[in-house]
Amino acid sequence: MNIIAKLHKAIYNCVTEDIITDDVILTNERLQHIKQRHPDDYMLYLEYIKTTVEEPDYIIEANKPNSAVALKDILIDDNIHLKAVVRLATSTDNPEYKNSVITFQTIREKEWKRLLKNKAILYKKK
Structure with missing residues (x-):
């Protein structure tokens, strides 16, 4: 078990205040899951998981x-869309x-747009 980030409760209170x-x-x-299921995303994980969890755009x-x-x-060179699911x-x-x-994984532009269109947005970075 590795502590990888500090959650900003004020941001995540949109999910639950508890x-x-x-x-x-x-x-x-879970690290093995990422390596096996999303092997191309593992190097991005090392660099961007903390930022994704601590400073999400949505x-x-x-x-x-x-x-x-x-x-x-x-x-980076092009936009890279990252998705982290946090329990x-x-x-x-x-x-x-x-x-x-x-x-944790990358998602394509089409999936990024679909998620933002079809899922309830609980938080959006200003």
């Missing part, structure tokens, strides 16, 4: 309760639990 910690972890199992509704989909647009630790969870990254 967040019990600001630590965000990535378990070894947070949109997730399919599971107490979860957030953080979206970040990074300018938020609440008072109904084991008190030892931390906020946890479930997955």
Whole structure:
């Protein structure tokens, strides 16, 4: 288990106000998931996961309760759209639990636009 970021509760309160910690972890199992399922995105993970979680451009509704989909647009050579799914630790969870990254990946422009059009936008960076 590695603490990879500090969650800004004021930003993520749009998902739930019942967040019990600001630590965000990535378990070894989830890291292996990213390496196996999104191998091309692993190097981006090393460089941009912290920024994506701490300073998202958008947070949109997730399919599971107490979860957030953080979206970040990074300018490198071209725009790269990043998506991190974060499970938020609440008072109904084991008190030892931390906020946890479930997955991290790049998404194409078409998917970026579809998500912003079809999902509820809970937070938008000013």
